[in-house]
Amino acid sequence: MASQSNPSGTSPSSDESIDASLRAPVSYFAASGAGWLLVGAVLAVISSVKLHAPQFLGDLECLTYGRTTGAGNVALLYGWGFNAAFALSVWLLARLSRGSLPQPALLMIAIFFWNLGVAIGTVGVLWGDGTSLEALELPSYAAPILFVAYAFIGIWIFQVYQFGRIKPVYLSQWYILAALFWFPWLFSLAEIMLFIDPVRGTVQSIVHAWYAQGLSHLWFLPIALGGLYYFLPKLLNRPINNYPIGVYGFWMLAVFGGWAGLARLSGAPVPAWVVSAGVSGTLMLIVTWVVTAINLVPTRLSGRSSNDSSGSLRFFSVAILALFLWAASTVILSLRSVAEITQFTLVLPAQSQLFFLGVFSFVALGGLYHLVPRILGTEWNSRALISAHFWLSVVGLVIGVAALTVGGIKQGFQTNALGGGQEAPASLLSVMQQLLPYLSSQTLAATLLLVGHLLFAVNLMLTFRKAGCCCCCISRSSASTGFTGSKEAVIR
Amino acid sequence: MTSLFLLALLSSLVFVCAIYIVHYRGNFSPLVQDERFDLAMASKALPVAVDPVAAGKRLYNTPGMCVTCHQATGQGVPGAFPPLAGSEWVNGTEERVIRILLHGLTGELKVHGGTFNGVMPAFGQGAGGFNWSDDRIAHVLTYIRQEWGNKAAPVEAAKVTEIRTKEAARGSKSWTVAELEAMK
Numbered sequence: 291m292a293s294q295s296n297p298s299g300t301s302p303s304s305d306e307s308i309d310a311s312l313r314a315p316v317s318y319f320a321a322s323g324a325g326w327l328l329v330g331a332v333l334a335v336i337s338s339v340k341l342h343a344p345q346f347l348g349d350l351e352c353l354t355y356g357r358t359t360g361a362g363n364v365a366l367l368y369g370w371g372f373n374a375a376f377a378l379s380v381w382l383l384a385r386l387s388r389g390s391l392p393q394p395a396l397l398m399i400a401i402f403f404w405n406l407g408v409a410i411g412t413v414g415v416l417w418g419d420g421t422s423l424e425a426l427e428l429p430s431y432a433a434p435i436l437f438v439a440y441a442f443i444g445i446w447i448f449q450v451y452q453f454g455r456i457k458p459v460y461l462s463q464w465y466i467l468a469a470l471f472w473f474p475w476l477f478s479l480a481e482i483m484l485f486i487d488p489v490r491g492t493v494q495s496i497v498h499a500w501y502a503q504g505l506s507h508l509w510f511l512p513i514a515l516g517g518l519y520y521f522l523p524k525l526l527n528r529p530i531n532n533y534p535i536g537v538y539g540f541w542m543l544a545v546f547g548g549w550a551g552l553a554r555l556s557g558a559p560v561p562a563w564v565v566s567a568g569v570s571g572t573l574m575l576i577v578t579w580v581v582t583a584i585n586l587v588p589t590r591l592s593g594r595s596s597n598d599s600s601g602s603l604r605f606f607s608v609a610i611l612a613l614f615l616w617a618a619s620t621v622i623l624s625l626r627s628v629a630e631i632t633q634f635t636l637v638l639p640a641q642s643q644l645f646f647l648g649v650f651s652f653v654a655l656g657g658l659y660h661l662v663p664r665i666l667g668t669e670w671n672s673r674a675l676i677s678a679h680f681w682l683s684v685v686g687l688v689i690g691v692a693a694l695t696v697g698g699i700k701q702g703f704q705t706n707a708l709g710g711g712q713e714a715p716a717s718l719l720s721v722m723q724q725l726l727p728y729l730s731s732q733t734l735a736a737t738l739l740l741v742g743h744l745l746f747a748v749n750l751m752l753t754f755r756k757a758g759c760c761c762c763c764i765s766r767s768s769a770s771t772g773f774t775g776s777k778e779a780v781i782r
Numbered sequence: 783m784t785s786l787f788l789l790a791l792l793s794s795l796v797f798v799c800a801i802y803i804v805h806y807r808g809n810f811s812p813l814v815q816d817e818r819f820d821l822a823m824a825s826k827a828l829p830v831a832v833d834p835v836a837a838g839k840r841l842y843n844t845p846g847m848c849v850t851c852h853q854a855t856g857q858g859v860p861g862a863f864p865p866l867a868g869s870e871w872v873n874g875t876e877e878r879v880i881r882i883l884l885h886g887l888t889g890e891l892k893v894h895g896g897t898f899n900g901v902m903p904a905f906g907q908g909a910g911g912f913n914w915s916d917d918r919i920a921h922v923l924t925y926i927r928q929e930w931g932n933k934a935a936p937v938e939a940a941k942v943t944e945i946r947t948k949e950a951a952r953g954s955k956s957w958t959v960a961e962l963e964a965m966k
Contacts (some may be wrong), residue, residue, distance in 0.1 A: 563808050584784060
């Protein structure tokens with residue numbers, strides 16, 4: 291672990307050659323990520339509408355609530371989330387270890403198969419082959435494709451680090467490299483223990499909780515933290531506030547990130563000690579949150595943006611805010627007395643939205659807004675579209691999370707009161723009917739997000755056109771047009 | 783300074799988590815889902831007292847069982863099925879009734895001076911039997927021995943077990959009155 295806060299090699303020619311080697315695959319990641327983001331957002335709107343207007347598209351078997359929700363999750367998590375995570379990690383690793391990508395064409399093939407796997411998965415869920423497990427809705431025939439494609443992508447991204455010229459490892463690299471190894475561990479174990487050779491009854495729900503939360507804690511979160519640790523000092527021209535302690539946050543996440551997922555099972559028919567272990571894991575992660583807060587918040591507050599030509603800094607600011615809100619919510623909601631009210635209510639989707647759409651997606655979007663111009667060698671087609679996307683996303687996120695949280699808390703109190711008491715609601719149905727305004731607000735939020743993501747996709751497409759490249763070209767030559775070294779930040 | 787603070791935070795979290803786990807460990811038992819569940823208390827409460835008369839009444843009145851022939855009044859059907867109410871067989875020694883229930887009864891039978899010639903099916907194990915457990919047989923016998931004015935002693939499941947073991951060699955062969963009358 292190097293104590294220096296950032297590698298300092300900034301020779302323009304090397305940046306250009308690195309970016310040139312990444313041009314085709316990162317464009318591919320960005321384009322397919324944006325495409326899946328749209329697919330996922332459309333499916334999210336459809337499932338959200340169905341919660342308060344069940345007759346909507348009710349005659350189409352492939353668009354029933356269970357299928358659109360599952361397919362939307364697959365498209366968002368594995369389509370958008372992973373493509374964006376791949377783009378960020380390969381670019382960050384290349385920048386930080388000063389390595390170019392060997393044989394981008396092979397990576398392109400792996401990306402193709404990853405997207406093929408996601409497409410088969412999404413269509414499979416709509417077809418009716420999905421599983422009932424959240425975050426693992428993929429039909430079991432899509433999983434091997436994803437796993438093999440991931441193996442290639444992961445190895446290729448790792449190569450960038452392996453062949454890089456700078457060996458000291460910066461914290462962003464810790465997080466990203468670890469995530470690259472954690473995900474196949476999570477995914478293969480979950481697939482084996484749930485589908486290939488299923489474990490017995492209760493253990494399945496424990497494995498699933500471990501995977502579902504592990505996907506957040508050990509894949510999306512480290513990528514997001516890796517991004518924040520890189521982009522904040524770079525965009526603000528400030529060092530990380532207290533870099534040496536950052537590594538403690540990393541190790542606490544590594545040790546307890548997997549345990550924390552078991553807290554999801556509070557109130558479920560699993561042994562009590564399993565939940566207690568999960569709650570303890572969640573509490574131990576407070577160290578990670580505190581370390582992250584000590585490092586990121588003062589860094590963010592102390593500097594003014596110096597070279598943020600695409601306005602990605604505001605995305606990171608929202609992500610940091612969402613990160614701490616989410617972290618606080620995981621701690622509070624894991625406690626048994628709180629879980630008694632909130633467990634199995636709308637608070638849980640609110641929490642996962644806050645994480646995936648608020649923390650991860652905002653880091654990923656900010657990262658893409660930052661790196662796409664550098665990869666393509668041209669500025670974004672429209673800054674206005676970026677601003678519109680940002681504000682639509684923020685408003686959509688706030689409305690959605692707030693509506694689901696408030697509605698969920700109300701739902702929890704009323705459902706618990708069903709057994710009797712002074713203000714006992716008449717029936718479960720009346721509890722549900724009171725949720726209708728909150729569910730409609732969620733539809734509004736999902737629609738705003740959809741419009742925002744549409745603007746992002748359009749902007750991305752126009753920028754590709756402006757850069758004179760179709761997204762599937764594998765040309766390495768013309769990357770440096772219009773790209774000047776002065777735009778590249780000199781990072782402290 | 784920050785490191786000291788982190789050390790303090792980490793230590794206190796370990797402390798809190800240790801207390802939390804001890805408090806909510808549920809004895810680390812795979813069977814305890816609710817940590818407020820107390821195994822010691824639960825084990826005291828576990829043996830649930832079954833009222834043999836109530837259980838026997840339910841068995842007796844199950845459609846297709848005893849009630850079909852002997853009727854809910856225990857009077858049977860004159861000329862076809864013998865009454866249980868006031869029957870000297872029911873109120874007599876438990877050795878006989880248990881055997882009748884386990885293996886069945888065929889041939890001529892006199893109850894209350896009436897003569898019956900039917901087939902009482904076997905409720906114990908064996909071909910054609912209902913495979914009732916010793917508990918069930920004891921319950922239903924206790925019920926018929928204390929209902930409709932009958933005043934005989936209850937039948938214990940242990941006694942049924944004893945006779946079932948003793949007569950294991952008999953298989954599914956029904957008893958005849960002559961065989962039973964040979965017993966005390």
